[in-house]
Amino acid sequence: MLNINTIGQYIPGNSLIHRLDPRTKLLSLLITIVLVFILDEPLSLGILALGIITLTITSGIKPKMFWQALRPVVIILMLALFLQLFFTPGEKIWAIGPLTITREGVINSGVVFLRLVVMLLAAYLITATTSPNELTHGLEKLLKPFGKFGLPYGEIALMLTIALRFIPTLTAEAERLIKAQEARGADFNAKGLTNKAKAVLPLIVPLFINAFKRADELAVAMEARGYRIGAPRGKLKPLKFNFVDYLIMLINGLIAVLLIIIKLRGGFPA
Amino acid sequence: MESVIQTRGLCFSYYPAEKERYALQNVSLSFLQGEMVALVGPNGSGKSTFFKLLAGLLEPTAGSVEVFGKNPKSLKEEGTLGTQIGLVFQNPDNQIVAAVVEEDVAFGPENLNLSSREIKKRVEEALRLTGLWEYRTRATYALSGGQKQRLAIAGALALKPQILLLDEPTSMLDPLGRKEVFELLEKLNREEKLTVIYITHYMDEALRAQRLLAFGQGRLAFDGRPVEFFAQKALVEALQLAPPPLYQLIEKLRAQNLKISDAVTTPELLVGELCQLL
Amino acid sequence: MPITLNDVSFLYNPGTTLEVKALNRLNVNFKEGEITGIIGPTGSGKSTLLMLLNGLLKPTAGEVTVDNLSTTNKVNLKAIRQKVQLIFQYPEHQLFAETVWEELAFGPKNFGIEITEQKATLLLEQVGLSEQYLHSSPFELSGGEKRRLAIASVLGISPKYLVLDEPAAALDPLGKETIYNLLFSLKKQGVTVIIVSHNMDEVARLCDKILVLDRGNLIAFGDKNQVFLKLLEKNVQGLSLPVYAEVIKLLRERGFNVDPKFSLEETVAEILKVVQNNAKH
Numbered sequence: 001m002l003n004i005n006t007i008g009q010y011i012p013g014n015s016l017i018h019r020l021d022p023r024t025k026l027l028s029l030l031i032t033i034v035l036v037f038i039l040d041e042p043l044s045l046g047i048l049a050l051g052i053i054t055l056t057i058t059s060g061i062k063p064k065m066f067w068q069a070l071r072p073v074v075i076i077l078m079l080a081l082f083l084q085l086f087f088t089p090g091e092k093i094w095a096i097g098p099l100t101i102t103r104e105g106v107i108n109s110g111v112v113f114l115r116l117v118v119m120l121l122a123a124y125l126i127t128a129t130t131s132p133n134e135l136t137h138g139l140e141k142l143l144k145p146f147g148k149f150g151l152p153y154g155e156i157a158l159m160l161t162i163a164l165r166f167i168p169t170l171t172a173e174a175e176r177l178i179k180a181q182e183a184r185g186a187d188f189n190a191k192g193l194t195n196k197a198k199a200v201l202p203l204i205v206p207l208f209i210n211a212f213k214r215a216d217e218l219a220v221a222m223e224a225r226g227y228r229i230g231a232p233r234g235k236l237k238p239l240k241f242n243f244v245d246y247l248i249m250l251i252n253g254l255i256a257v258l259l260i261i262i263k264l265r266g267g268f269p270a
Numbered sequence: 271m272e273s274v275i276q277t278r279g280l281c282f283s284y285y286p287a288e289k290e291r292y293a294l295q296n297v298s299l300s301f302l303q304g305e306m307v308a309l310v311g312p313n314g315s316g317k318s319t320f321f322k323l324l325a326g327l328l329e330p331t332a333g334s335v336e337v338f339g340k341n342p343k344s345l346k347e348e349g350t351l352g353t354q355i356g357l358v359f360q361n362p363d364n365q366i367v368a369a370v371v372e373e374d375v376a377f378g379p380e381n382l383n384l385s386s387r388e389i390k391k392r393v394e395e396a397l398r399l400t401g402l403w404e405y406r407t408r409a410t411y412a413l414s415g416g417q418k419q420r421l422a423i424a425g426a427l428a429l430k431p432q433i434l435l436l437d438e439p440t441s442m443l444d445p446l447g448r449k450e451v452f453e454l455l456e457k458l459n460r461e462e463k464l465t466v467i468y469i470t471h472y473m474d475e476a477l478r479a480q481r482l483l484a485f486g487q488g489r490l491a492f493d494g495r496p497v498e499f500f501a502q503k504a505l506v507e508a509l510q511l512a513p514p515p516l517y518q519l520i521e522k523l524r525a526q527n528l529k530i531s532d533a534v535t536t537p538e539l540l541v542g543e544l545c546q547l548l
Numbered sequence: 549m550p551i552t553l554n555d556v557s558f559l560y561n562p563g564t565t566l567e568v569k570a571l572n573r574l575n576v577n578f579k580e581g582e583i584t585g586i587i588g589p590t591g592s593g594k595s596t597l598l599m600l601l602n603g604l605l606k607p608t609a610g611e612v613t614v615d616n617l618s619t620t621n622k623v624n625l626k627a628i629r630q631k632v633q634l635i636f637q638y639p640e641h642q643l644f645a646e647t648v649w650e651e652l653a654f655g656p657k658n659f660g661i662e663i664t665e666q667k668a669t670l671l672l673e674q675v676g677l678s679e680q681y682l683h684s685s686p687f688e689l690s691g692g693e694k695r696r697l698a699i700a701s702v703l704g705i706s707p708k709y710l711v712l713d714e715p716a717a718a719l720d721p722l723g724k725e726t727i728y729n730l731l732f733s734l735k736k737q738g739v740t741v742i743i744v745s746h747n748m749d750e751v752a753r754l755c756d757k758i759l760v761l762d763r764g765n766l767i768a769f770g771d772k773n774q775v776f777l778k779l780l781e782k783n784v785q786g787l788s789l790p791v792y793a794e795v796i797k798l799l800r801e802r803g804f805n806v807d808p809k810f811s812l813e814e815t816v817a818e819i820l821k822v823v824q825n826n827a828k829h
Contacts, residue, residue, distance in 0.1 A: 133369060158367075165369040168411045173641075179604055180642045183634040184702060185626075185658025202654070205644035209687065217364035220327065224357040225425060226349040226381035234383045236376035236390060313690065313720050360718070414590070441718040444590050444746050445788050471720045474791075510722040515749060515791040515812070522816045528823065537791060541798040544819065548804075548826040 009069055009124065010131050016244065017059040017129045022138025024245040025126045028252050032122045035256055036115050042107060044259045045114035051255065052121045061128050069124045077116055084109035136160045141239050155229060162218070170211065177206055274433055274465055275301040275324060279333035282319050286331045293319040295488045296333070301467065303432065306459045308476040308496065309469045311485030312510040317469055320485065321437055324467070325357050337433070352378055356426030358436040362418035362443075365425065371413070372397065372406040374421060378429040396424040399462070400454060416447025420454060427458075434458065436468040440475065452478070473500075473514035478535045484509055497532045516540065550740065551578040551601060551632070551709060556610035558596055570596040572764040573610070578709075583731060583741040585751040585772075588761035589786030594713075594744045597761065601711055601742070602632040614709070630659045633707035637714045639698035643686040648672070648697060651686050656704040663704050675700040675730055692723035699730065710734060711742045716750060728754060748790040752776070752810050760784065773810060780808050795819075 012018075017025070032048070039045050056066065090104030130138070140157030147153050178188065181202045190199040277299055283292040294316040301307065311317045322328040323335050326342030335342060337354050345351040359365055368374040375396050379389040397403040400420045405413070413421060419439060426434060434455070440448040452475055459466045470476055482499045484492035486509050492499050500506060500513040513521075516537060520530050528547065534540045558571040570593045578584055586594050599605040600612050603619035614631055617624040633655075636642075645651035652671050653663040663671070669679045675696040681689065686697055699715075715731065716724040731741055731754060745751050751758060751772075758775040760767040762784050768775045779789060780797050789797060792815040796808045804822050809815045 133373065161369070162367055165367065165410065169363055176636060177642060179599070180636045180639065183602060183604060183629065183636075184642075184655040185629060185705070186654075187658070202642070202644045206642055209644075210641055214364050217359065217361060218367070221357070221359060221365040221422075222367060222377075223346060224325070224352055225378035225429065226352045227377070228349045228381070231349060231381070232383045234380045234389055235386055236373060236380065236393065238386050312722055313692070438718075446590065446786060473721075510720075512721060516795075518812055519792065519795065519815060522812065523819060526816070526820055537794045537798055540795060541802065544799065544823075545802055548823065 009065075009127050011061055011065065011128050012131070013060050013129065015058055015060045015129065017055060017125070019244075020129075020248065021239050021241050021245045022130050022134040023142055023239060024241070024248055025130055026135070026138050026142060028248065029122055029126050031252050031256055033119060035259060036118050039259055039263055040111060041263070042110040042114060044262060045111060045118065047259065048255075049114050049118050049121075052118055052125065056121060056125050059125060059129050061125075065128065066121065066124060069128075070120055073116070073120060077113070080112050080116065081109045084112050132164050133161065136164070137235075137237075137239055152230075154233060166214075170207075173210065174203070174207060177203060272303045273300040274303050275335070275337050276339075277323075277333065277335045280320075280323060280330055280335055281332040282323060282328055283331045292331075292488050294323070297490050298333075299483075299490070299493060301433075301465060303465055304459070304463045305465050305467075305481055306456070306479045307465075307467045307481045307483060308479035309467065309483050309485065310471070310473070310476050310509070310511060311491070314487075315485040315509070316488040317483075317485040318437070319488075321435065321469055324435055325355065326351050349381060352426065352429040352431060353382070354431055355433045355435050356423075356429060356431040358419070358422050358426055358434065358439050360438040360441055362415055362422055365422040366410045366418060369410055371402060371408050371410055371421060374410055375424045375428050378425055382429070392428045392430070396428040399427055399458070400424040414447060415443045416450040419443060419447065419451045423451070423454060423458075431464075433465040433467065436466070438469050438471065441471060448472075473511060474516060474535075477514050477517060484511075495532070550580045550615060551742075552576065552613050553600070553607075554611045554613070556600065556607045556612055558593075558600065558605065559608045560596075562608055570764055571600075571607075571761075574766050576759065576766065576769055578740065578742060579757075580708075580740050581735065581738060582756040583735050583743070583754050584757040584759060585755035586742065586744045586759045586761065587746070587748070587751055587787065588767075589763075589784065591763070592761040593764045594761055598634060598711055598713055598742075598744060601709070602634045603628050604634065626659070630705060631707060632709045632711060633702040633705055635699060635702060635710070635712045635715070637717055638695075640691065640694035643694060643698060643701075645686060647683050648677075648681045648686055648689075649683065651697060651701050652704055655702050659705055661705060667704065671700045671704055674703060674733075676726060692719055692726065695719065695723070696726070696730070707739065709740045709742065713744045714746065715743055716745075716747070724750070748788055748793075752790040760787070762787070776810060777808055 032052070035048060036045070039048065085101055085105050086099045088102055088105035088108050090102035092100055093103055093106065094101045136157050140153055143151060143153035143156065182188070186199065186202050188199055190196050277297050280294065280297040281292060282294040285291045297320065309317045309320065319328065323330060324337070324342060326346035329343055337345065342351060342355065345354060366374050367377050372393050375393045376389050379392045394403065397406055400423055402417065402420055402424055405417065410418070410421065423434070436455070439455070440451050443451060455466050455468065456478070458464045476482055477496045477500070479496055482492065482494065482496040483490060484499060484505070491505060491509065492502070500517050506513060520534060520540065524530055530540070530543055534543055553574045553576040556571060556574045557569070560568040560570055574597070586597060588594050596605065600607060600619065603625045606620050612619040614628045617628055619625070619628055643651055645654060649663070649665065649668045652668045656663050665682065668682060672679055672681065677693060677696055677700065686694060689697060716727045719727065728750070731743070735741055743754065755772055757770060758772050759769045760775060760779065767782070767784060768778045776789065776793055779787065780793060788794065790810060792812065793808050793810060796806050796815065796818065799806050799822070806818045806822055809818055
């Protein structure tokens with residue numbers, strides 16, 4: 001059954017990572033992504049990867065879940081590796097038939113591999129240990145400073161919350177609608193582009209109309225409970241940084257600075 | 271006893287220039303604190319228009335409506351209407367904002383910009399009143415219809431209104447949900463002394479109110495006790511309604527000289543009185 | 549036998565950790581020309597049963613046949629759907645066409661039936677809608693009118709069997725009456741009607757036969773009065789009785805010897821019998 005916790009692969013738990021403030025996790029993810037693009041040699045990226053892997057182990061999430069999440073991208077990963085490995089010009093190491101592996105090729109494919117793995121793992125780790133609601137709250141708090149420039153951060157966060165809340169409801173409604181139209185003889189397996197477009201009308205029109213009706217009723221209910229756009233709102237569970245959050249941010253910062261310094265000085269001694 | 275809502279010559283029309291097309295005409299009445307009132311009438315009779323005027327969703331064409339002495343529409347614009355009148359609507363799903371129960375109840379208090387501690391307190395109170403405290407971390411999607419509607423009531427209660435105004439709160443629920451919700455309303459009226467005003471199409475629910483307002487063709491056709499309303503057969507029929515089966519049974523028994531009091535509004539109460547007679 | 553269920557079971561997500569047994573070895577024969585009511589607590593499998601009747605779902609075990617056509621055989625599905633029209637709860641949510649006429653024509657067109665303007669007017673008449681609406685948008689109609697339009701939109705297919713899930717849900721008393729009258733008139737025209745309902749008084753009013761489900765099991769199937777009698781003795785958790793039967797049941801629990809009746813007059817007579825008997829003492 002599709003519910004708030006099956007979207008975005010959230011797996012509830014009580015590990016250190018789970019208990020971090022969502023802002024810490026989002027900011028760490030941001031730093032990781034920036035590093036991934038700045039760093040360009042395997043050793044630095046390898047250190048980064050090692051760090052992420054350590055974190056995933058402490059999160060208590062089974063490796064099987066990670067593999068399931070990464071499976072869809074394995075093909076792309078393999079293709080990228082293949083291209084880098086066999087088609088990068090440079091110092092030949094090994095050859096088989098028309099295919100040559102160069103030293104540069106090995107390094108480049110290592111970099112590509114590590115970049116992809118680090119980004120995917122980091123993103124998965126965050127979404128697996130943070131509920132969609134927490135992510136929304138974290139994002140809202142992080143966007144708050146931009147409110148001074150007119151960014152409606154509160155409204156954006158509320159829109160996300162409501163959208164997430166309605167996904168399972170709308171999905172169930174769509175399923176029911178498909179069955180109802182099929183009972184009337186509608187055929188959604190029609191061949192041909194114009195036929196397909198016509199066939200889909202009995203789905204699209206009611207879904208939209210019903211969604212607008214919902215939105216209308218929900219807006220009335222929200223106003224009845226005192227909601228006004230732009231007005232300041234309290235929070236049931238305000239986000240608060242803990243000692244651990246500061247510690248993690250500090251460690252992140254240190255590692256980032258260290259790796260950047262190493263890069264600026266020309267990389268690790270060979 | 272205090273009057274909490276007052277209407278004087280209340281009228282509404284979408285076409286004010288055309289005298290025949292008034293959705294609601296000339297309703298003057300008061301609601302007192304602690305009353306439990308059922309609003310009945312066929313579609314187009316004006317009861318929904320009356321509801322919307324009380325709820326600040328429409329502005330009167332003529333006459334006035336005051337909730338605790340203030341105009342509901344301006345209260346709504348200030349964002350404080352919910353602290354005087356809690357509104358609950360027919361479709362449980364379209365009142366739920368959040369994916370988690372306690373977060374949804376918190377929505378109202380959050381809009382009042384209360385402190386986190388006060389919000390938590392109100393959420394707990396509202397959830398306990400509606401019997402949903404054990405469900406506070408549940409996904410709202412996973413609730414039954416009756417639970418969702420109780421959640422909507424909790425969300426309204428979190429703003430601490432003295433009045434609850436409900437539009438067909440049970441018509442989309444299964445029998446178990448209907449029972450849950452209606453018994454909750456009776457409890458809130460009885461124990462928390464809330465004024466409960468509800469539109470209903472179920473005559474057995476109307477029978478259980480203290481006071482019944484019947485609307486017909488834009489006018490107030492009856493204002494009094496439910497049993498007195500159902501006794502007026504011609505009026506009931508003219509409004510395309512029928513007395514609940516239980517009432518019909520009691521009437522026939524009384525016609526056979528069985529003394530059954532007006533307090534009997536459920537099968538259990540009927541059997542209780544019958545046993546005392548025997 | 550028109551619609552039969554032969555040892556039918558249904559599982560959702562069979563073979564996985566989310567497996568749910570919705571229906572357990574049902575054996576039912578629906579007779580032609582009757583109105584049958586399917587009742588049961590929420591989650592008893594009623595909706596699943598409805599979807600088996602027109603082949604939207606295929607049984608996990610056993611067989612469902614409609615006029616000797618099995619729903620398991622893909623080849624039969626179109627023919628079966630022409631015979632068995634299923635109307636879900638709140639059918640007004642499926643309206644989509646630009647005009648009422650187009651909405652009435654959509655279903656029949658899928659079965660090769662053309663709905664002329666004349667035919668469309670007749671369909672509107674059948675459900676009590678004015679022919680003025682023919683070229684209006686379906687969305688201009690009121691809630692109750694939309695409901696009737698949704699029902700009319702499948703009547704153009706001339707189904708032999710009409711299956712409806714809570715046909716009068718959330719309608720005002722007049723709206724409910726209109727639907728009841730429609731179902732009675734369809735029965736008179738020879739349509740076999742099967743409904744699911746939570747409203748016991750509605751079921752008592754409309755149905756000839758009643759089928760009771762509880763957690764996927766068939767508890768009773770037969771004549772209305774016999775089934776209510778059985779329910780009086782065998783309490784089904786979460787299922788209520790028509791009000792008069794409820795009163796009788798409570799009196800029996802207090803030790804009085806009363807027979808269950810389902811009409812107003814008979815219930816009154818039963819209660820008076822008790823009064824007179826006790827007055828003698």
